[in-house]
Amino acid sequence: MARRPVRRRRRSTARRLRRARENALILMAAALAVVALVSAVLSWLARHLLLLGVLLAGAALVAAVVLRVRTLARRRELAARVAQLRHIGPFLSMTPKAFEHALADLCRRDGCTKVTVVGGAGDLAADVLATTPAGQRLLIQAKRYGPRTFVGSEDVQKVNGTYRDVHRCDLAAVVTTSSLTKAATAFCDQVGIRVVDRRALALWAEGTGRPPWA
Numbered sequence: 744m745a746r747r748p749v750r751r752r753r754r755s756t757a758r759r760l761r762r763a764r765e766n767a768l769i770l771m772a773a774a775l776a777v778v779a780l781v782s783a784v785l786s787w788l789a790r791h792l793l794l795l796g797v798l799l800a801g802a803a804l805v806a807a808v809v810l811r812v813r814t815l816a817r818r819r820e821l822a823a824r825v826a827q828l829r830h831i832g833p834f835l836s837m838t839p840k841a842f843e844h845a846l847a848d849l850c851r852r853d854g855c856t857k858v859t860v861v862g863g864a865g866d867l868a869a870d871v872l873a874t875t876p877a878g879q880r881l882l883i884q885a886k887r888y889g890p891r892t893f894v895g896s897e898d899v900q901k902v903n904g905t906y907r908d909v910h911r912c913d914l915a916a917v918v919t920t921s922s923l924t925k926a927a928t929a930f931c932d933q934v935g936i937r938v939v940d941r942r943a944l945a946l947w948a949e950g951t952g953r954p955p956w957a
Contacts, residue, residue, distance in 0.1 A: 894921065
């Protein structure tokens with residue numbers, strides 16, 4: 744078998760060396776370009792530091808103003824909603840879901856935070872969750888019933904079975920536009936669940952009665 748000529752091997756080696764040098768030059772040029780770009784950016788920042796500070800301060804001020812405007816708008820909306828809840832009448836014509844939201848608004852009005860309406864299928868006896876002004880976590884079970892429908896023992900037993908272990912709450916309350924059966928009332932008294940019937944709800948809405956957590 745004939746050997747490859749020495750001259751051809753030398754040419755191949757020379758081409759590889761030339762390509763390696765070219766690649767090294769390309770990499771060096773790219774590195775120098777990156778260094779130059781970073782240097783130019785840093786130089787520009789140094790020359791325009793005051794301008795950047797002013798722009799950042801302006802952006803922060805605009806954000807604060809927007810947040811303030813939104814907060815005030817939410818407060819006005821809440822005030823308008825709770826103004827319509829000063830007597831028991833509106834509660835009696837609400838849908839169950841609207842009733843839950845109305846109770847959430849009363850909680851917000853009276854200083855509760857982290858108020859969430861969670862009622863629905865699979866709510867595990869929680870319709871409204873809130874943190875009271877004293878920092879306790881409260882669960883409300885809302886029952887928008889007619890005057891002839893009463894909250895029974897089974898309903899309050901579900902509340903008692905979930906508000907601590909499932910929802911991690913400190914307090915539980917049953918709020919209704921009707922009233923509770925005697926057995927349900929006795930059970931609530933026994934286990935410490937707060938009861939807000941139609942009369943107590945009317946007083947709470949008017950602002951003359953105690954909220955469920957008081």
